Amino acid sequence: MPPLPLTGGCQCGAVRYAISAVPRVFYLCHCSECQTQTSSAFGESLRCDPASVVVTGTMKTTRRVAESGTVRLGDFCPACGVRIQHRSEGDPGRLNVKAGTLDDPSWLVPAGHIWTRSRQAFVTIGADELSYPEGPDDGGAAMAARWREMLGQGG
Ligand SMILES: [Zn+2]
Numbered sequence: 001m002p003p004l005p006l007t008g009g010c011q012c013g014a015v016r017y018a019i020s021a022v023p024r025v026f027y028l029c030h031c032s033e034c035q036t037q038t039s040s041a042f043g044e045s046l047r048c049d050p051a052s053v054v055v056t057g058t059m060k061t062t063r064r065v066a067e068s069g070t071v072r073l074g075d076f077c078p079a080c081g082v083r084i085q086h087r088s089e090g091d092p093g094r095l096n097v098k099a100g101t102l103d104d105p106s107w108l109v110p111a112g113h114i115w116t117r118s119r120q121a122f123v124t125i126g127a128d129e130l131s132y133p134e135g136p137d138d139g140g141a142a143m144a145a146r147w148r149e150m151l152g153q154g155g
């Protein structure tokens with residue numbers, strides 16, 4: 001991982017952010033919602049302590065009720081439309097930065113894959129990688145432990 005803070009932002013530069021603490025986990029979501037939202041094959045989620053993420057610039061927020069009933073919030077740059085982060089209403093401890101917006105995403109390796117039952121056929125997941133057909137059945141504990149291991153911070 002590069003030295004903290006991790007920095008990033010939208011395509012036009014109106015929204016910028018800095019992450020001042022080591023993220024909790026990085027994973028890929030292959031659900032159809034993420035495919036539609038990113039207009040790509042999967043969503044990249046870098047889960048951070050919300051207190052460690054400082055955003056400059058004004059974002060707008062989309063609100064969408066997921067199948068589970070959870071209200072998902074998506075913060076984006078109103079000028080260029082780039083999605084910056086995802087949150088869940090009523091769960092202020094949780095924040096996922098959309099990792100493709102990092103200035104330097106070159107170091108990222110996912111700790112796991114979720115919702116693989118809807119993954120695109122060309123996406124190959126290694127036999128030794130953590131993957132879940134739907135959401136992780138352990139609340140993401142195994143992926144978080146793998147992530148710490150990958151960063152050399154012990155299990
Ligand atoms: Zn922008």
Ligand SMILES: [Zn+2]
Pocket residue numbers: 029030031032033034035043115
């Ligand atoms: Zn998803």
